[in-house]
Amino acid sequence: MENNAPEKRKRILSCIQPSGIPTLGNYLGALKNWKTLSEDFDSAFAVADLHAITVRQEPAKFRKQITEVLALLLAIGLDPEKSIVFIQSHVPAHSQLAWILNCYTQFGEMSRMTQFKDKSKAHADNVNVGLFSYPVLMAADILLYQADLVPVGIDQKQHLEIARDIANRFNTIYSPTFTVPEPYIGKQGAKVMSLQDPTKKMSKSDPNPKSYVSVFDTPDVIVKKIKSAVTDCEGKVCYGEGRDGVNNLMSIYSCCTGLDYDRIAADFEGKGYGEFKAAVAEAVVEELRPVRERFDRYMGDKAYLLDVAAKGAQRASSIADRTLNKVMKKVGFVLPK
Ligand code: ATP
Numbered sequence: 001m002e003n004n005a006p007e008k009r010k011r012i013l014s015c016i017q018p019s020g021i022p023t024l025g026n027y028l029g030a031l032k033n034w035k036t037l038s039e040d041f042d043s044a045f046a047v048a049d050l051h052a053i054t055v056r057q058e059p060a061k062f063r064k065q066i067t068e069v070l071a072l073l074l075a076i077g078l079d080p081e082k083s084i085v086f087i088q089s090h091v092p093a094h095s096q097l098a099w100i101l102n103c104y105t106q107f108g109e110m111s112r113m114t115q116f117k118d119k120s121k122a123h124a125d126n127v128n129v130g131l132f133s134y135p136v137l138m139a140a141d142i143l144l145y146q147a148d149l150v151p152v153g154i155d156q157k158q159h160l161e162i163a164r165d166i167a168n169r170f171n172t173i174y175s176p177t178f179t180v181p182e183p184y185i186g187k188q189g190a191k192v193m194s195l196q197d198p199t200k201k202m203s204k205s206d207p208n209p210k211s212y213v214s215v216f217d218t219p220d221v222i223v224k225k226i227k228s229a230v231t232d233c234e235g236k237v238c239y240g241e242g243r244d245g246v247n248n249l250m251s252i253y254s255c256c257t258g259l260d261y262d263r264i265a266a267d268f269e270g271k272g273y274g275e276f277k278a279a280v281a282e283a284v285v286e287e288l289r290p291v292r293e294r295f296d297r298y299m300g301d302k303a304y305l306l307d308v309a310a311k312g313a314q315r316a317s318s319i320a321d322r323t324l325n326k327v328m329k330k331v332g333f334v335l336p337k
């Protein structure tokens with residue numbers, strides 16, 4: 001018999017923490033892809049505020065950052081009528097499923113997470129249990145929406161593998177319950193490196209602001225930061241092993257202009273780093289300019305932002321609650337009437 005049912009669109013989900021002002025790394029590694037993918041998939045994007053408190057946040061600043069990241073999601077071009085755009089803590093099912101999944105996750109597998117090891121070194125005075133089970137909450141975020149694909153930067157690959165392991169484990173113990181998600185890691189920009197130490201990823205929580213370009217930096221600040229980026233003494237613009245600083249700038253330039261490495265090397269043949277850095281800075285300024293302009297507009301209309309968050313949470317909850325109910329039934333909980 002012919003099946004005329006329309007093919008179910010695949011679903012994507014991703015989140016960003018409001019743990020600071022997002023960087024060019026977040027933008028090129030994740031956000032830019034979200035906009036493109038949102039055109040071809042059913043999509044949900046969240047501000048991961050629950051994840052952000054695994055590191056101490058100052059309340060007033062935290063509140064502001066949550067609103068800013070929400071505005072940024074719209075500023076990158078996501079359409080809240082098409083994509084579900086929401087704030088993680090507004091959908092209680094995330095915390096509820098995370099607790100359940102904690103009981104299907106082994107201490108040993110969490111101990112191997114490199115982000116936990118890095119963050120517990122960086123915040124040695126606050127190695128809390130939330131930081132340890134962070135990947136379980138992330139698995140809950142993803143599995144609640146039965147996401148097929150999760151667009152992230154390469155640093156999140158290990159967390160995606162754990163989410164897959166947890167999903168498979170639960171599906172095997174009970175019966176198929178969760179879609180097993182695949183990571184989607186863009187070919188370019190998957191790991192933008194720090195401008196001051198290009199062996200480390202660019203991070204919005206880096207204490208040195210010269211190490212990152214924030215998406216809200218003004219053009220003159222962007223120019224200054226890129227001009228002071230660490231390179232090497234070879235003086236030649238071409239991609240190569242061990243040339244982390246130049247490679248990073250080439251990758252940033254390539255993401256912003258669409259030019260490949262050979263073309264960039266040819267264009268800057270015989271030219272010094274000064275000229276190259278000026279071109280990179282200009283490309284970054286132009287890439288971020290429209291985002292910044294739209295961001296300012298959304299930040300000027302807080303009522304609209306709250307409205308988007310409320311509608312987003314409602315739509316997200318209707319999907320998330322369905323999955324949570326299914327899980328609770330399978331585990332054997334008595335569901336409320
Ligand atoms: P923090 O620096 O506070 O740990 P973060 O920026 O690493 O935060 P998120 O805000 O949760 O973490 O990241 C949102 C998305 O940006 C994720 O998909 C992550 O993989 C991606 N991302 C973060 N930093 C980079 C980077 N330097 N290059 C490419 N992608 C990145």
Ligand code: LTN
Pocket residue numbers: 013014015016017048051137138141142150151152156159
């Ligand atoms: N841990 C992620 C942020 C995050 C996330 C998610 C990403 C929280 N929940 C669900 C994808 C899917 C990070 O990028 N640091």
